[in-house]
Amino acid sequence: MTLLAVAQLSKSFDGVHAVDDVSFDLEGGRLLALIGPNGAGKSTCFNMINGQLKPDSGVIRFAGHDIAGMRPRDIWRLGVARTFQIAATFNSMTVLENVQMALLSRERRVYRLFQRVASWREDEAMALLDLVGMSMHAHRSCAVLAYGDVKRVELAIALANHPKLLLMDEPTAGMAPQERNELMALTARLAKERNIGVLFTEHSMDVVFSHADTLIVLARGRVIAQGDAQAIRNDARVREVYLGTGASFSPRVSSRAGAST
Numbered sequence: 001m002t003l004l005a006v007a008q009l010s011k012s013f014d015g016v017h018a019v020d021d022v023s024f025d026l027e028g029g030r031l032l033a034l035i036g037p038n039g040a041g042k043s044t045c046f047n048m049i050n051g052q053l054k055p056d057s058g059v060i061r062f063a064g065h066d067i068a069g070m071r072p073r074d075i076w077r078l079g080v081a082r083t084f085q086i087a088a089t090f091n092s093m094t095v096l097e098n099v100q101m102a103l104l105s106r107e108r109r110v111y112r113l114f115q116r117v118a119s120w121r122e123d124e125a126m127a128l129l130d131l132v133g134m135s136m137h138a139h140r141s142c143a144v145l146a147y148g149d150v151k152r153v154e155l156a157i158a159l160a161n162h163p164k165l166l167l168m169d170e171p172t173a174g175m176a177p178q179e180r181n182e183l184m185a186l187t188a189r190l191a192k193e194r195n196i197g198v199l200f201t202e203h204s205m206d207v208v209f210s211h212a213d214t215l216i217v218l219a220r221g222r223v224i225a226q227g228d229a230q231a232i233r234n235d236a237r238v239r240e241v242y243l244g245t246g247a248s249f250s251p252r253v254s255s256r257a258g259a260s261t
């Protein structure tokens with residue numbers, strides 16, 4: 001069974017076709033990048049899949065469920081996680097406590113603010129931190145972490161719910177090129193090990209070409225190209241869309257020359 005099957009998905013805002021007849025599939029263990037200029041409809045696609053927006057029309061099938069129009073919490077319970085879902089209390093807790101909180105949330109336990117989670121599920125939380133290379137920072141406050149390390153903690157938090165699908169809308173925004181590549185290499189490794197499908201957006205073409213198995217290019221809400229890095233790199237329409245956006249579109253893949261729009 002296909003993990004995620006999106007068919008003829010559409011959404012308009014005041015007559016503007018933000019997402020227009022978009023279809024794609026994603027399997028577990030694969031990374032699919034949704035790319036395109038600003039305003040192309042990438043975030044609108046994400047927000048329909050995670051339940052924040054209701055599609056005007058179209059089908060979103062996730063692990064056998066029709067999830068289009070379902071509430072975000074119910075979609076999350078089925079196994080769809082996204083990064084950038086850190087709590088308002090994130091900075092007031094340690095790295096370890098934040099991951100323990102995410103584990104609590106999975107169990108639907110009531111957690112009272114200011115009550116320390118102490119040793120609850122400490123081993124499991126530490127194992128998640130180990131996965132993302134953050135166990136040595138477990139007892140530090142999240143408020144003092146470097147930016148790239150916050151992203152790793154976010155990834156550990158997203159993994160706490162054992163997701164089948166991970167949605168990452170611009171996960172590397174604000175990161176240096178090398179950090180971007182490290183975060184996506186880590187994500188790719190975990191996705192393969194745990195058979196998680198990853199849908200992500202990313203401005204750096206170098207990062208996309210290095211880590212995505214498949215790319216979908218959106219322009220004005222429509223899919224203009226779909227394929228692997230090689231096919232997308234050589235696609236005339238894609239080149240045309242990217243001209244003038246300031247994004248680097250070099251056919252060479254380098255781990256250090258990430259460019260951003």
Ligand code: ADP
Binds near residue numbers: 013016042
């Ligand atoms: P991207 O993430 O690719 O930059 P978006 O999905 O955010 O693009 O936006 C696609 C289009 O939809 C843009 O024209 C944007 O202005 C419009 N749009 C997005 N969200 C809303 C909204 N909540 N209300 C009105 N227009 C919106």
Ligand code: MG
Binds near residue numbers: 042043044
């Ligand atoms: Mg966006």
